[in-house]
Amino acid sequence: MINSSLKQLGQQLAGKQVSSVELTQAYLQRMAQLNPTINAYVTIDEDKTLAQAKAADARIAAGDFGPLTGIPLAQKDIFCAKGWRTTCSSKMLENFISPYDAHVISQFDAAGAVNLGKTNMDEFAMGSSNETSYFGGVKNPWDFDRVPGGSSGGSAAAVAARLCAAATGTDTGGSIRQPASLCGFTGLKPTYGLVSRYGMIAFASSLDQAGPMAKSAEDCALMLNVMAGFDERDSTSVNREKEDYTRGLAAMQGEQPLKGLRIGLPKEYFAEGLNAEVAKVIETAIAEYKKLGAEIVDISLPNNNLSIPVYYVLAPAEASSNLSRYDGVRYGHRAAEYNDLLDMYMKSRAEGFGAEVKRRILIGTYVLSAGYYDAYYLKAQQIRRLIAQDFVEAFKHCDVIMGPAAPSTAFKAGEKTSDPVAMYLEDLYTIAVNLAGLPGMSIPAGFAQSSDGKALPVGLQLIGNYFDEARMLEIGHAYQQVTDWHTRMPEGIA
Amino acid sequence: MQWEVVIGLETHVQLQTRSKQFSGASTTYGAEPNTQACEVSIALPGVLPVLNKKAVECAIKFGLAIDAEMAPRSVFSRKNYFYPDLPKGYQISQFELPVVGKGKMTIQVPAGKNTEAYEKVINITRAHLEEDAGKSVHGAVEGMSGIDLNRAGTPLLEIVTEPDMRSAAEAVAYAKKLHELVQWIGICDGNMQEGSFRCDVNVSVRPKGTEKFGTRREIKNLNSFKFMQQAIEYETQWQIETLEDGGTIQQATVLFNPDTGETRAMRTKEEANDYRYFPDPDLLPLEVTEADKARVKADMPELPQALQARFISEYQLSSYDASTLTASRAQADYFVAVVNAGAEPKQAANWVMGALSAKLNAEEKAIADSPVSAAQLSALLKRIADNTISNNAAKQVFEGLWAGEGEVDAIIEAKGLKQVSDTGAIEAIINEVLAANQAMVEEFRAGKEKAFNALVGQCMKASKGKANPAQVNELLKKALG
Numbered sequence: 001m002i003n004s005s006l007k008q009l010g011q012q013l014a015g016k017q018v019s020s021v022e023l024t025q026a027y028l029q030r031m032a033q034l035n036p037t038i039n040a041y042v043t044i045d046e047d048k049t050l051a052q053a054k055a056a057d058a059r060i061a062a063g064d065f066g067p068l069t070g071i072p073l074a075q076k077d078i079f080c081a082k083g084w085r086t087t088c089s090s091k092m093l094e095n096f097i098s099p100y101d102a103h104v105i106s107q108f109d110a111a112g113a114v115n116l117g118k119t120n121m122d123e124f125a126m127g128s129s130n131e132t133s134y135f136g137g138v139k140n141p142w143d144f145d146r147v148p149g150g151s152s153g154g155s156a157a158a159v160a161a162r163l164c165a166a167a168t169g170t171d172t173g174g175s176i177r178q179p180a181s182l183c184g185f186t187g188l189k190p191t192y193g194l195v196s197r198y199g200m201i202a203f204a205s206s207l208d209q210a211g212p213m214a215k216s217a218e219d220c221a222l223m224l225n226v227m228a229g230f231d232e233r234d235s236t237s238v239n240r241e242k243e244d245y246t247r248g249l250a251a252m253q254g255e256q257p258l259k260g261l262r263i264g265l266p267k268e269y270f271a272e273g274l275n276a277e278v279a280k281v282i283e284t285a286i287a288e289y290k291k292l293g294a295e296i297v298d299i300s301l302p303n304n305n306l307s308i309p310v311y312y313v314l315a316p317a318e319a320s321s322n323l324s325r326y327d328g329v330r331y332g333h334r335a336a337e338y339n340d341l342l343d344m345y346m347k348s349r350a351e352g353f354g355a356e357v358k359r360r361i362l363i364g365t366y367v368l369s370a371g372y373y374d375a376y377y378l379k380a381q382q383i384r385r386l387i388a389q390d391f392v393e394a395f396k397h398c399d400v401i402m403g404p405a406a407p408s409t410a411f412k413a414g415e416k417t418s419d420p421v422a423m424y425l426e427d428l429y430t431i432a433v434n435l436a437g438l439p440g441m442s443i444p445a446g447f448a449q450s451s452d453g454k455a456l457p458v459g460l461q462l463i464g465n466y467f468d469e470a471r472m473l474e475i476g477h478a479y480q481q482v483t484d485w486h487t488r489m490p491e492g493i494a
Numbered sequence: 495m496q497w498e499v500v501i502g503l504e505t506h507v508q509l510q511t512r513s514k515q516f517s518g519a520s521t522t523y524g525a526e527p528n529t530q531a532c533e534v535s536i537a538l539p540g541v542l543p544v545l546n547k548k549a550v551e552c553a554i555k556f557g558l559a560i561d562a563e564m565a566p567r568s569v570f571s572r573k574n575y576f577y578p579d580l581p582k583g584y585q586i587s588q589f590e591l592p593v594v595g596k597g598k599m600t601i602q603v604p605a606g607k608n609t610e611a612y613e614k615v616i617n618i619t620r621a622h623l624e625e626d627a628g629k630s631v632h633g634a635v636e637g638m639s640g641i642d643l644n645r646a647g648t649p650l651l652e653i654v655t656e657p658d659m660r661s662a663a664e665a666v667a668y669a670k671k672l673h674e675l676v677q678w679i680g681i682c683d684g685n686m687q688e689g690s691f692r693c694d695v696n697v698s699v700r701p702k703g704t705e706k707f708g709t710r711r712e713i714k715n716l717n718s719f720k721f722m723q724q725a726i727e728y729e730t731q732w733q734i735e736t737l738e739d740g741g742t743i744q745q746a747t748v749l750f751n752p753d754t755g756e757t758r759a760m761r762t763k764e765e766a767n768d769y770r771y772f773p774d775p776d777l778l779p780l781e782v783t784e785a786d787k788a789r790v791k792a793d794m795p796e797l798p799q800a801l802q803a804r805f806i807s808e809y810q811l812s813s814y815d816a817s818t819l820t821a822s823r824a825q826a827d828y829f830v831a832v833v834n835a836g837a838e839p840k841q842a843a844n845w846v847m848g849a850l851s852a853k854l855n856a857e858e859k860a861i862a863d864s865p866v867s868a869a870q871l872s873a874l875l876k877r878i879a880d881n882t883i884s885n886n887a888a889k890q891v892f893e894g895l896w897a898g899e900g901e902v903d904a905i906i907e908a909k910g911l912k913q914v915s916d917t918g919a920i921e922a923i924i925n926e927v928l929a930a931n932q933a934m935v936e937e938f939r940a941g942k943e944k945a946f947n948a949l950v951g952q953c954m955k956a957s958k959g960k961a962n963p964a965q966v967n968e969l970l971k972k973a974l975g
């Protein structure tokens with residue numbers, strides 16, 4: 001059952017072969033058994049969870065239900081959920097109980113989904129290994145010595161270890177796609193503006209986007225059906241008609257369902273920096289797509305090498321301002337002792353934030369300062385437009401862009417913590433997508449041997465044009481009809 | 495040396511909207527602390543701002559009222575600084591691209607001790623939308639400071655002038671004119687006690703005849719015209735004396751203390767914040783189209799300057815009367831109502847600016863709350879015009895109307911104020927008076943003009959004030975040959 005798709009679970013619930021309470025209890029049991037080791041969840045509240053499961057069963061009994069009613073999901077602890085502790089994995093919000101629901105949470109509530117708990121993450125979503133979490137690192141279910149990626153590391157490990165049916169994540173520079181690659185599942189970062197950011201704790205507002213993390217493209221489509229939609233409380237939410245992201249999946253059968261699809265391969269994604277083993281897996285996956293009828297087009301994203309420096313100006317700039325509200329005045333951590341107001345601010349923030357968060361606040365404050373603004377922030381905004389223009393050019397020649405989601409497989413815990421720049425390079429293939437506001441997806445494409453002989457998952461990244469999620473999910477689904485990478489489970493967790 | 499003061503104003507006008515600039519929380523004044531602070535006002539993690547459309551309309555109205563340039567696209571920025579009553583750690587404001595650009599206002603500077611009244615054009619640099627901060631409350635709980643976030647996020651329009659004013663009188667005249675205008679177009683309630691209209695005044699001095707501006711100091715948060723006058727006068731004198739004593743002025747923010755009448759520096763430029771402005775990524779640029787402007791314009795009342803011109807051309811009022819009557823929209827509306835009900839415009843103007851104004855001032859009443867309605871005043875003026883009562887008697891009727899003693903004709907009847915216009919009756923009175931005042935008649939005949947007035951007075955007295963004075967004059971002249 002733990003390897004069932006959302007569709008299968010939905011059918012079993014609708015057919016009363018299993019109740020939501022039974023299903024939920026099965027997951028809670030697995031969590032009790034495995035979470036102490038994996039540390040995927042930072043907050044578990046069985047009473048609340050089971051109350052939701054009971055309510056879902058009542059809805060099913062009354063015939064008032066949808067595809068996700070009664071299905072147990074994990075929520076990244078970046079989404080405010082009423083009555084739940086919502087921490088962003090920071091000491092700053094260690095004891096913050098949210099009095100309101102994020103848009104994403106209320107959408108899932110309305111759909112009747114069950115919240116299994118809040119998942120671990122890099123502190124304020126700043127990191128690529130989940131090691132900046134105040135609540136400790138998360139183990140990669142494929143190898144407990146390795147990181148799950150980040151920042152949505154808890155959700156990633158929960159999906160990979162089958163500690164939930166599916167999960168939510170957020171992606172500012174790769175935080176859904178890189179962990180999906182490192183943990184071997186399907187993760188989608190939608191077009192900026194497709195999913196409301198209301199109630200999603202801000203890291204870098206112009207880049208943050210919530211998305212589904214699940215076993216398959218089909219599961220992601222069902223999740224996105226609930227998450228996407230206009231919300232007037234988010235001024236950057238795009239007002240467009242609701243879509244059914246599953247509508248084209250059934251057609252992805254038979255010979256060459258992707259006939260005529262043009263796949264663009266950016267030369268910059270296969271250059272220096274890409275692990276050779278990973279490259280092989282990606283090439284094999286591309287070959288599979290040719291068999292499905294796609295043709296390959298060589299393209300270029302000439303400014304991709306600038307995306308990391310641009311990101312590390314813009315994201316910290318926005319973050320330095322977004323995180324100013326954590327001042328110890330109204331909620332969150334406040335130092336026990338202080339001499340005056342300034343001392344209270346300084347001590348509360350010094351104690352409440354971890355090293356990576358402080359580093360980014362410092363960078364952001366610096367680049368926005370009088371005398372530096374033009375050279376850093378303004379220049380970065382100009383280059384951001386060039387990066388977006390690269391994609392506009394590229395999509396004149398292809399329908400979807402493919403390449404690796406991460407330069408290597410999961411690395412060992414502690415391996416990159418002392419070298420922030422090495423950590424930042426983890427997002428070499430994902431960040432430009434956020435800067436352009438495009439949708440990106442990572443799907444399991446096979447395994448690569450690590451130097452110590454471990455077989456570790458590799459993700460294939462798909463980048464689509466704006467609001468092309470439905471097509472991307474079809475392309476992912478077509479591949480998952482002829483491969484079984486997405487059904488593989490780590491040993492020892494079954 | 496002769497000195498010249500140079501003054502520019504920044505005014506924070508609280509916009510009359512039901513909800514806050516970026517959230518649905520109420521803006522009603524005076525509620526229990528923190529009862530009008532929603533999740534956005536408190537700046538909980540994850541909340542986002544949504545621009546209040548009504549506030550944008552207010553800004554457009556103001557732009558139209560001062561005939562300003564309005565950019566099709568303006569941008570909201572974050573002004574970053576830490577303060578306990580600033581919940582987000584930044585204020586959402588407009589920095590590089592404000593919603594309202596350059597415009598103009600014509601002010602009337604009243605006559606002073608040695609100066610005539612005059613008009614002057616003040617250039618407006620810009621007006622931008624922003625949100626207010628909350629309030630720190632000290633000492634409500636012993637040894638503690640409290641924060642009230644009811645006001646946090648209240649919509650403001652900050653209106654900035656060029657350094658165009660050259661005296662405290664000009665600054666006050668501008669502030670009064672602006673105060674009047676924002677109420678006129680219905681974007682602000684003008685309540686200065688509640689902080690709906692607050693001025694920051696930039697003051698510098700320079701030797702008269704020189705071009706270069708002196709170093710300015712900014713007097714913060716003046717919420718009364720009287721204090722503004724006092725503060726500018728004190729500050730100007732202080733700067734002149736400092737310079738004459740060989741000192742220098744440091745750029746600074748100062749506060750005015752109404753108890754001592756002095757200004758005192760709060761912080762100098764060196765201590766000023768670097769606000770790290772940058773465009774707010776949570777808000778899209780604000781687009782104002784020609785269609786938006788046309789829609790707002792259709793909804794706007796006739797502006798004071800247009801109404802003044804109309805009063806002059808249509809009613810043949812003097813420029814002075816026209817500008818006085820349009821000092822407030824309520825007064826102008828009242829005046830128009832009196833005229834529309836049939837009164838002669840010049841007479842209506844005199845009564846509205848004279849007796850009615852005096853009585854309202856004496857009893858500290860707004861014209862909207864006047865016990866004498868425009869219709870009643872018009873009816874009263876009709877009775878003067880048709881010679882039913884004299885001007886003097888009209889004043890008594892007005893008092894009666896004010897006291898609620900009934901309608902005009904009933905009061906005239908009850909008080910017996912009807913004017914005597916019957917020639918026979920008046921001639922009889924004249925004959926009696928002439929007979930009883932032979933000495934005066936002699937004096938008049940000897941060429942003393944004053945004696946005539948005294949005789950008129952005697953006739954009026956004899957009629958108990960009811961005789962028509964014009965008729966008395968005429969008939970008396972006849973009687974005296």
